[in-house]
Amino acid sequence: MKLPKRSKQHISETASFKLFQSKIPDSWIIREVTERDYGIDCYLELVNDDDELTGELVLIQLKSRQTILWTRENTYTLIGIDIATSNYWYKFAVPVFIFLADIEKQEIFMLSVDYWIKRNFSEFIKQSTFNYTFNRSSLFEGKDGIFFFKFYFYYEHYRQQFENELLFFLTSLQHFQDFQIEHHNRDYHLGIEGTDLIYFEAMHRNYKFLCIYFNLDNPIPPMRELKKKSREKFGDALHYELYEHDLTEWVGEFQKLTLKIIKGLKEFLDGEMSYWLTINPSIYNYIINIREDGQLPSW
The missing domain is CATH 3.40.1350.10 (Trna Endonuclease; Chain: A, domain 1)
Structure with missing residues (x-):
């Protein structure tokens, strides 16, 4: 059968x-x-x-x-x-x-x-x-x-978030570098005003995400921990969440991370070169022309 x-x-x-x-x-x-x-x-x-x-x-x-x-x-x-x-x-x-x-x-x-x-x-x-x-x-x-x-x-x-954070990093990079220089070794007891605090938090978030995405070591503590340590050191009397001391302590690490992130971006885009040259050649050409010391293209 x-x-x-x-x-x-x-x-x-x-x-x-x-x-x-x-x-x-x-x-x-x-x-x-x-x-x-x-x-x-x-x-x-x-x-x-x-x-x-x-x-x-x-x-x-x-x-x-x-x-x-x-x-x-x-x-x-x-x-x-x-x-x-x-x-x-x-x-x-x-x-x-x-x-x-x-x-x-x-x-x-x-x-x-x-x-x-x-x-x-x-x-x-x-x-x-x-x-x-x-x-x-x-x-x-x-x-x-x-x-x-x-x-x-x-x-x-997290690809879409990465591309958003990439654009934020590139469009803010010169401001990030200026901000880091400006807040290096200022009077430790000066409080960080609202606008600068918002900007610092945005930079902190952007670097944190990119470090995770590129698997880079990031020694900078979470924002909550930075604020907690600041309260322990300066108290709540002046109602500032962070002080210049807190920024100065980590500016050097931010500057090192800037160069590591730039290197990570170059390697990442090299791996996807044909994709970026098709989808957004301006971003690709801009990133590969950033110098190793972080100097941005003049064009």
Whole structure:
């Protein structure tokens, strides 16, 4: 008696899904989708270290091979994805990841779609074929795999905020530098007036975000801690939240961070050169012409 048989494709899809489920933390939530023909197999909702739901979502596309045939350079190129699917992924407001499963070895590898597109933008905008190259080091396994997944997730999750903070940094950089010089070694007991305090807080927030985004060490304490120490030192009698002493103490670190952030921006934009030269060449050309000592272009 003849009976229906499952296709190899369906068996492979089920195997990759089970493998993916086995690799993610138990606290993370997989939400399956009813329609899988549009390049999304499931939603992944992240949970923080305190097992709290954060509302942070990732869209997942699962691919599988019985055995991944790595090149000598330890890469594997996924071909045959319709350009319309890549366009669809690229337009999502939340990060999209491709997970590639090696069924035989029970390993799974990850690639951030947006990260890959922005670093290969010249090929992407040709709108013909667009392939995705996995590196063997992108193994999604254990704590290291989770760490690198989160790194690429937050890289995309905060991308729009990064571009906003980038513009704020560039348009304020000369004022930041002037402000830092102006408040170096002034009378320690002078209170910081309202306008200067607002400006300092904006600079502090901007540097903090960019340091986190570029994974730079930032020795400057949180604003709340700066204000707390200032109250302990000067008391509340004059009703100032910060004094010149507080700014002078950290101006040197701000100046060092300025140069580190500029270097980070240059390296970052070099990695996405074709993207920026297409989307906003003015920003790219401006940043690469900032000198190592922080001197801005004169044009």
